[in-house]
Amino acid sequence: xxxxxxxxxxxxxxxxxxxxxxxxxxxxxxSSFVVIQSGTVxxxxxxGAIKDAPLEKGLHFITPFITKVTKVDIKTQKVEAAPAAxxxxxxxxxxxxxxNYYVNDLSAPRxxxxxxxxxxxxxxxxxxxxxxxxxxxxxxxxxxxxxxxxVSDGIKEQLKEKIGSYGLVIEIFNIxxxxxxxxxxxxxxxKQTAQQAALKAQQDLNRIKIEAEQKVVNAQAQxxxxxAQAEAEAYAIEIIQKQLAQAEAxxxxxxxxxxxxxxxxxxxxxxxxxxxxxxxxxxxxxx
Numbered sequence: 001x002x003x004x005x006x007x008x009x010x011x012x013x014x015x016x017x018x019x020x021x022x023x024x025x026x027x028x029x030x031s032s033f034v035v036i037q038s039g040t041v042x043x044x045x046x047x048g049a050i051k052d053a054p055l056e057k058g059l060h061f062i063t064p065f066i067t068k069v070t071k072v073d074i075k076t077q078k079v080e081a082a083p084a085a086x087x088x089x090x091x092x093x094x095x096x097x098x099x100n101y102y103v104n105d106l107s108a109p110r111x112x113x114x115x116x117x118x119x120x121x122x123x124x125x126x127x128x129x130x131x132x133x134x135x136x137x138x139x140x141x142x143x144x145x146x147x148x149x150x151v152s153d154g155i156k157e158q159l160k161e162k163i164g165s166y167g168l169v170i171e172i173f174n175i176x177x178x179x180x181x182x183x184x185x186x187x188x189x190x191k192q193t194a195q196q197a198a199l200k201a202q203q204d205l206n207r208i209k210i211e212a213e214q215k216v217v218n219a220q221a222q223x224x225x226x227x228a229q230a231e232a233e234a235y236a237i238e239i240i241q242k243q244l245a246q247a248e249a250x251x252x253x254x255x256x257x258x259x260x261x262x263x264x265x266x267x268x269x270x271x272x273x274x275x276x277x278x279x280x281x282x283x284x285x286x287x
Contacts, residue, residue, distance in 0.1 A: 033061045039075040041105045043112045044068070050113045051236040054105055072117070076100055076171055079120050083129040091141035091184050096177035097128050099170060107167020115166060118150070123163055131158035142186055148175065 034055070036042045042055030045068045055069065062069060079101065084094045100126065103111060115122055135154040136144065144151055156173040163170070180188075 002200075031168045033059055034099055035059050036071065038041050040071045040073055041108050042069040043109045045070070050109050054108045065233075070117070072103055072112060074103045074105045074108065076102045077120075079124050079128075081128040083132040085133040085142055086134055087139060087141040087191055089140045092181055093136060093141065093144065094179045095132060095175060096171075096176075097132065097155070098174045098176050099124065099128065100172035101163075101168055101170050104167040104169055112165050117275035119166065119168065123166055124168065127159055127162035128155075131155045131162065134158055140181060142188070144178060145188075148178070151175070206224055 004201070034042060036055050036057045038057045040057070042060065044051040044053075044055060046063070046066055054072070060069075068090060077100070079099050081097045081099075082094065083097065084092065086092055103119075111119060132155055135151055138154070139147060139151060152173065152175050155175070156170065159173065160170055
């Protein structure tokens with residue numbers, strides 16, 4: 001009985017030891033390699049010292065227990081921030097900034113070494129706030145609206161400088177919203193109303209001017225037409241007069257053509273009577 005009990009104890013002890021050995025082997029086996037998925041890199045640290053070269057995607061064998069691999073996402077990520085700032089003329093503004101960025105794979109070890117994995121809250125969001133404040137102070141509130149693209153470019157450039165040294169790369173930068181105080185909005189609305197009224201007045205003035213010019217042109221055209229009509233009538237009268245003169249001369253010519261050479265006999269106290277029936281004329285005096 002005692003031998004049987006001792007044998008059972010040895011079996012149990014052997015089973016436990018075997019199980020522990022298998023467990024250790026499993027742990028060692030699983031700790032001896034790491035799989036890096038697509039879109040990530042592995043940052044290797046040995047006894048806390050980070051290696052400069054990251055692990056690319058694939059299966060990698062490592063030394064268990066002394067080697068640690070931190071996986072860093074290098075796909076495009078999006079962060080949204082809502083910083084407040086003051087314009088050059090001290091108008092308070094609130095904004096919404098959206099940034100698409102990614103981690104440069106070669107810079108991942110340095111990023112993990114200096115910042116860790118919470119780089120979005122530690123680096124990017126504060127950098128957005130600082131960039132917005134710095135650029136907004138260079139423009140008046142109205143210019144922040146009218147020169148929005150310049151403002152956006154300025155913030156983006158400052159943000160690139162602030163986070164670029166950490167290996168963070170900006171892909172897309174957008175100012176999705178700019179809000180001002182109610183007083184400023186009311187002032188802008190009043191200004192726009194005044195500008196619209198001034199524009200309408202100018203348009204009315206231009207319309208009246210054009211209408212007046214059209215009336216002048218129409219009057220000039222009417223005067224030119226009247227003058228042309230008068231000149232035409234004068235020319236017609238001149239032609240008629242010439243025709244009448246020619247007709248009168250023609251009638252005189254017809255009279256001469258029809259004359260038979262006989263002169264009328266004229267009697268009077270002392271008026272001579274010329275008789276031209278012969279070759280020589282005889283002049284007699286009527287009694």
